[in-house]
Amino acid sequence: MTKLEAKNIVKYFKHDSHRLTALGGVNLQIEDGEFVCLVGPSGCGKSTFLRIVAGLETPDEGEILFDGKPVTTTGPERIIVFQEGALFPWLKVQDNVEFGLKMAGIPKEERAQISKRYLDMMQLTKFADSYTYQLSTGMKQRVAIARALVMDPDVLLMDEPFAALDAQTRDLLLVEMQLIWEKTKKTILFVTHNVTEATVLGTKVAVFSNRPSTIKKIINVDYKRPRLVEDQNLFPLQQEILSELRPEVKKS
Amino acid sequence: MKKITLTKQIIFYIALISIWQLVSMTNIWPNNLFPSPYEVAEDLVYTASDGSLFFGIGTSILRLIIGLTIAIVGGMLLGIFMARVEIVNQTIGSLVLGLQSIPSVAWVPLAILWFGLTDGGIIFVTAIGSMFAVTIATYTGVKNINPHYIEAARNMGAKGTQLAIYVLIPAAFPYLISGFKQGWAFAWRGVIGAELLFSFLGLGFLLNVGRQLNDISQVFAIMLVIMMVGIAIDGVIFKRLENKVMSRWGLR
Ligand SMILES: Nc1ncnc2c1ncn2[C@@H]1O[C@H](COP(=O)(O)OP(=O)(O)OP(=O)(O)O)[C@@H](O)[C@H]1O
Numbered sequence: 127m128t129k130l131e132a133k134n135i136v137k138y139f140k141h142d143s144h145r146l147t148a149l150g151g152v153n154l155q156i157e158d159g160e161f162v163c164l165v166g167p168s169g170c171g172k173s174t175f176l177r178i179v180a181g182l183e184t185p186d187e188g189e190i191l192f193d194g195k196p197v198t199t200t201g202p203e204r205i206i207v208f209q210e211g212a213l214f215p216w217l218k219v220q221d222n223v224e225f226g227l228k229m230a231g232i233p234k235e236e237r238a239q240i241s242k243r244y245l246d247m248m249q250l251t252k253f254a255d256s257y258t259y260q261l262s263t264g265m266k267q268r269v270a271i272a273r274a275l276v277m278d279p280d281v282l283l284m285d286e287p288f289a290a291l292d293a294q295t296r297d298l299l300l301v302e303m304q305l306i307w308e309k310t311k312k313t314i315l316f317v318t319h320n321v322t323e324a325t326v327l328g329t330k331v332a333v334f335s336n337r338p339s340t341i342k343k344i345i346n347v348d349y350k351r352p353r354l355v356e357d358q359n360l361f362p363l364q365q366e367i368l369s370e371l372r373p374e375v376k377k378s
Numbered sequence: 379m380k381k382i383t384l385t386k387q388i389i390f391y392i393a394l395i396s397i398w399q400l401v402s403m404t405n406i407w408p409n410n411l412f413p414s415p416y417e418v419a420e421d422l423v424y425t426a427s428d429g430s431l432f433f434g435i436g437t438s439i440l441r442l443i444i445g446l447t448i449a450i451v452g453g454m455l456l457g458i459f460m461a462r463v464e465i466v467n468q469t470i471g472s473l474v475l476g477l478q479s480i481p482s483v484a485w486v487p488l489a490i491l492w493f494g495l496t497d498g499g500i501i502f503v504t505a506i507g508s509m510f511a512v513t514i515a516t517y518t519g520v521k522n523i524n525p526h527y528i529e530a531a532r533n534m535g536a537k538g539t540q541l542a543i544y545v546l547i548p549a550a551f552p553y554l555i556s557g558f559k560q561g562w563a564f565a566w567r568g569v570i571g572a573e574l575l576f577s578f579l580g581l582g583f584l585l586n587v588g589r590q591l592n593d594i595s596q597v598f599a600i601m602l603v604i605m606m607v608g609i610a611i612d613g614v615i616f617k618r619l620e621n622k623v624m625s626r627w628g629l630r
């Protein structure tokens with residue numbers, strides 16, 4: 127079943143001296159439960175595309191269909207995780223994780239039950255009462271993922287969530303992310319500039335062209351999980367993606 | 379480090395009072411214009427022992443609290459609207475800047491005409507004299523919120539009043555505190571100024587009594603009390619609040 131469909135998404139931005147066409151007609155079809163990684167040259171519009179899917183930005187042309195219905199605004203069925211997590215520093219970890227539930231008017235005891243499950247899953251139980259400034263970058267990113275999962279969204283939109291992490295922490299989270307995906311059956315859209323990350327995580331990898339961007343190529347990754355970063359068998363696919371990407375990066 | 383500062387301060391004040399005592403002993407100025415610290419202390423003890431000093435402090439602080447509460451609530455509401463609704467900013471925003479430049483005591487004639495010689499009048503002067511400082515700080519604070527906080531919150535279902543209470547106000551809190559601090563300083567000036575001009579109770583009134591009776595040591599004593607209340611409120615309430623917020627919000 128098709129979960130998400132991007133139909134000819136065009137997005138302009140006004141700059142002082144000119145009009146910049148960020149997205150030049152993006153078409154993408156995503157089935158329920160797919161893990162799609164988006165890669166592309168810097169500034170091609172990956173974040174913009176994700177924000178449009180989240181409903182935080184409206185396209186100038188085209189539309190996003192969610193379960194066949196056009197997306198017009200943000201909704202709890204499509205939750206975005208930002209690169210820096212955007213955790214609320216005035217709330218404890220647990221209250222951060224429960225934020226969406228609180229907004230939905232779910233009573234305190236029930237919220238605590240739900241959040242406990244995800245805090246456990248993310249190995250954050252010990253830090254439930256900590257404030258975000260007391261956490262490492264990797265832990266913050268876990269909180270951000272837990273906060274998104276608590277909403278039980280159909281689609282998880284992740285914008286370079288691991289970009290600021292050190293290699294060891296990232297490798298760990300790459301494995302965890304695969305487990306979460308297998309466990310929760312979420313549809314995931316995952317932006318990354320790291321080709322290895324994309325092949326480790328994705329069921330398919332969509333390569334963006336340079337601006338005005340379109341999707342240049344979609345590469346399927348059929349390989350058993352859990353996949354590891356050092357897995358040699360993913361190497362040819364990574365080379366293939368890189369060879370698609372290289373000319374685009376040069377153009378930019 | 380803290381101890382050394384405190385020691386320095388104690389030495390400074392002892393020296394200051396000693397010089398004051400010496401100057402008053404030389405009789406350069408007649409005693410009824412320049413009292414000795416001893417006379418001022420005597421007067422303090424006297425007004426304290428008959429209870430009038432504490433009653434005066436209590437009255438002024440009560441008026442301050444009521445006026446400042448009105449200013450903070452009103453100022454935050456107005457500030458949030460200005461920051462979030464462009465038309466409000468373009469219209470009322472310019473007026474706020476103008477009103478902010480009016481000194482508290484300049485509202486006194488209006489207060490007397492509208493409220494008569496009542497507590498209501500004093501509270502009006504206190505509130506209106508401090509409200510716009512809070513408004514401007516709130517506006518600046520909300521404008522400077524990391525947009526990802528607001529987007530994440532909206533994405534998780536927060537809107538309207540919920541968004542204001544659970545995200546905008548706490549996210550803007552570092553700015554709000556400086557607004558409260560400024561507001562409190564204006565409010566304290568407002569209370570004393572208004573009491574001086576048209577009250578029968580409070581520290582401002584006691585100050586005025588001192589002038590009318592030509593009791594210079596009472597004038598000195600009450601001014602000292604006004605200053606000390608100021609230092610106490612600044613140090614006890616605002617320093618603590620500031621320290622807590624600074625570390626929690628990861629600003630230090
Ligand atoms: N609010 C905006 N106003 C003007 N231009 C914008 C805005 N947001 C994005 N752009 C422009 O749109 C283009 C795409 O930006 P976007 O952030 O989506 O790229 P990206 O692919 O996520 O890049 P990166 O890999 O560096 O994160 C950029 O050229 C950027 O300058």
Ligand SMILES: [Mg+2]
Nearest residue numbers: 172173174285
């Ligand atoms: Mg980006």
